[in-house]
Amino acid sequence: MKRHQFTHIVGTKTYQFRDLKDLMAKATPARSGDYLAGLAAGSAEERVAAQMALAALPLSIFLNDLLVPYEKDEISRLIIDEHDAVAFAPIKHLTVGDFRNWLLSDEVDAGVLAAAAPGITPEMAAAVSKIMRVQDLILTARKCRVVTRFRNTIGLANSLSTRLQPNHPTDDASGIAASILDGLLYGSGDAVIGINPATDNVPQVIKIVSMLNEVIDQYQIPTQSCVLTHVTNTIAAIERGAPVDLVFQSIAGTEAANLGFGINLNLLDEARNAALSLKRGTVGNNVMYFETGQGSALSANAHHGVDQQTCEARAYAVARKFKPLLVNSVVGFIGPEYLYDGKQIIRAGLEDHFCAKLLGLPMGCDVCYTNHAEADQNDMDILLTLLGTAGCTFVMGIPGSDDIMLNYQTTSFHDALYARRVLGLKPAPEFEAWLKQMQIFGDGDEVRLAAGLPAPFQQALRRLS
CATH class of the missing domain: 1.10.220.70 (lyase)
Structure with a gap:
């Protein structure tokens, strides 16, 4: 060359x-x-x-x-x-x-x-x-228009989906359930109900994914679940009969950085085939969920002298190969050593979204920052609004914007509702129909919460309290 x-x-x-x-x-x-x-x-x-x-x-x-x-x-x-x-x-x-x-x-x-x-x-x-x-x-x-499907349709024009992220510092089932209920009542969760486990091993993965499956089945929610564990744990869970919807993995833009994550292309291909074999999708078969972030290759000293934004874009080649349902950049999560302040985070989030969409990926963004960065929630409001204007596929939904397990600041259920309202955006159509059926959203074209606690969830709330 x-x-x-x-x-x-x-x-x-x-x-x-x-x-x-x-x-x-x-x-x-x-x-x-x-x-x-x-x-x-x-x-x-x-x-x-x-x-x-x-x-x-x-x-x-x-x-x-x-x-x-x-x-x-x-x-x-x-x-x-x-x-x-x-x-x-x-x-x-x-x-x-x-x-x-x-x-x-x-x-x-x-x-x-x-x-x-x-x-x-x-x-x-x-x-x-x-x-x-x-x-x-x-x-x-x-x-750019990138549409993907599993149990609903993600990425249609004038839509904004959300990942409902009910993390808990001890993986307490009641705490997770309370966060899921809270998120659903604000219309969150159409992209995925995705949990970062505090205890990361195969039995715990099976326990959590089974609980999520029960919730989705009980309320017939047209969405998908994911436990954000290492891909080898998910493969093992599938082999033990766990009801896995999506396979998650963090990826990077060089072979050396991915080896630091304990993965390569062959392993990701094995994981995708394992998930496809379960045939759990109802409207499509996009079964992978990837997370990326500027600075991951540099932090592993695996960047080959390439700038961090270009390394990040190279990760999208990995994602594109496996036809994912969802991809997102955790743009401010890696810390101020890589993106120092709100201005740098905002620019990086828009770059990541642009590059991934241009390459044909269903790109979302974890609009976030760590508490030692020179950023605050006003910066995140700006980035959220700009990404919503740019056609971002999905953002995160977390109780109060504060992930109490991962200890970082991101977007809340209220923030996603704000973006949908001010920009005229909708959830996935199947999920929106369910929200109206369950009396969470009111009838009509506007994104409006129905008055009072929907009847189907009153019993669930009594159990939690």
């Missing part, structure tokens, strides 16, 4: 970039992780020079000048070996700058973007995002 050097002149000063990796990193909007890695531009002027040089490059360079060597990384091999040359043909003559203009043009709609997605590599998506303003990221992502 070829290696290139790049220069760009600003006034009387010539900026030199030693290779494509260096150019991509220097062109990235400022973030603490890239400074930590020694990859960031040394000044705003150098960043602009890099962005201008990047904009002039042909998209085809990313097929010939690989940021992570083909022979050393199975993600690089996946990207190149499964690249769709036919889908790429209509845009192969474009530069990165031309690509931005093409994406923003009125002629390019959801159908055109869907047809092009298999021909776009993660590095192409990352490159164009680096020269885009926030409004560019929002406008293009909003045009």
